[in-house]
Amino acid sequence: MKLNICVLPGDGIGPEVTREALRVLKFVAESQGYDFRFTERAIGGTAIKQFGSPLPQPTIETCHKSDAVLLGAVGSPEFDNLAADKRPEAGLLGLRKALGGFANLRPAIAYQPIADCSPIKAEVLGKSDILFIRELLGGLYFGQPRGFEGNRDAAFNTMRYTVEEIERVGRVAFELARKRRKKVTSVDKANVLETSQLWREVITCLGKEYPDVKLDHMYVDACSMKIITSPTSFDVVLTENLFGDILTDEAAAISGSLGMLASATIGGKIDLFEPVHGSAPDIAGKGLANPLGAIASAAMLLRHTAKLENDARDVEDAIQEVLRAGYRTPDIKGKSKYVLSTEQMGKMVEQKLAEALDRRRAYHAV
Numbered sequence: 001m002k003l004n005i006c007v008l009p010g011d012g013i014g015p016e017v018t019r020e021a022l023r024v025l026k027f028v029a030e031s032q033g034y035d036f037r038f039t040e041r042a043i044g045g046t047a048i049k050q051f052g053s054p055l056p057q058p059t060i061e062t063c064h065k066s067d068a069v070l071l072g073a074v075g076s077p078e079f080d081n082l083a084a085d086k087r088p089e090a091g092l093l094g095l096r097k098a099l100g101g102f103a104n105l106r107p108a109i110a111y112q113p114i115a116d117c118s119p120i121k122a123e124v125l126g127k128s129d130i131l132f133i134r135e136l137l138g139g140l141y142f143g144q145p146r147g148f149e150g151n152r153d154a155a156f157n158t159m160r161y162t163v164e165e166i167e168r169v170g171r172v173a174f175e176l177a178r179k180r181r182k183k184v185t186s187v188d189k190a191n192v193l194e195t196s197q198l199w200r201e202v203i204t205c206l207g208k209e210y211p212d213v214k215l216d217h218m219y220v221d222a223c224s225m226k227i228i229t230s231p232t233s234f235d236v237v238l239t240e241n242l243f244g245d246i247l248t249d250e251a252a253a254i255s256g257s258l259g260m261l262a263s264a265t266i267g268g269k270i271d272l273f274e275p276v277h278g279s280a281p282d283i284a285g286k287g288l289a290n291p292l293g294a295i296a297s298a299a300m301l302l303r304h305t306a307k308l309e310n311d312a313r314d315v316e317d318a319i320q321e322v323l324r325a326g327y328r329t330p331d332i333k334g335k336s337k338y339v340l341s342t343e344q345m346g347k348m349v350e351q352k353l354a355e356a357l358d359r360r361r362a363y364h365a366v
């Protein structure tokens, strides 16, 4: 198994959490005899400083030559005054567009049996396991026209969706729901927005091709409440770009912290993997960041790009093991038995992974 991975650590805590994800990927490669090659490139504020652009040409070129891209985070307050298209975030949005992935998969799971990671009551949380599918290349993020008017006395953005854009991401949701609990909740604001009315029409029509999958529709405001009051009622949640951005930060409460959520962006030329959290400049460089979202994103890379389902699951089990044993980074709520730094947490996942492999080898040896 050979894999070229372009690594974009980015800004703030991005480099710290990416380092731990790489530690785990390298361990998987060494222990299984895979040939993983990593090429690091600049993006975001770091790239602005080095190259004068948040998405320099060498970064795009290396990404296009790779099998997958692993990204840390972008964003830095020192660039807050720049125009939207010059900021670090523009580098990430440009990259998403260039790689073409339109379906952003964001799982939010209640790690078991350690419900104390989540601020949600254990009896409400249950065995929550939601897969959010966020449309990633349309809506307000990319719609034209956009801009300011006059002397910045007004501003506007455009929310636009084509039938094709809705259908292709909808298909990903139905296909994935088939492999899970066979339920899709499509989230929109069809009582107000035309884009949402079209969204609902297209998804309803598509749903007829998947009679084995139960489809329901929900308004985004109602959904945002239900995620907290009844998280076990969801399986796959399908929604447009901005709604998905907001709902998945909220859904981080299910796992326990924004630092724990992973994401995979698929459907385009090159798959992109990144934790859901941002660059958290306030804690950058202090060893306080939670690397589990980045490590879980690496597991998604093993699953979706490398098709190494067993290795992906091993990494996810190791994360679970670490949490079950009571290890926490400071962002995770609840009674922390052992509080670890970013690096210690990465090493702990590696250790649990090593122990699991040893156990398996010992079992096969007898």
Ligand code: IPM
Binding pocket: 074, 075, 089, 092, 093, 245, 276, 278
């Ligand atoms: C995310 C982030 C990005 C987004 C930002 C950094 C542009 O919040 O991946 O959720 O809004 O998509």
Ligand code: MN
Binding pocket: 245, 246, 249, 276
């Ligand atoms: Mn976000």
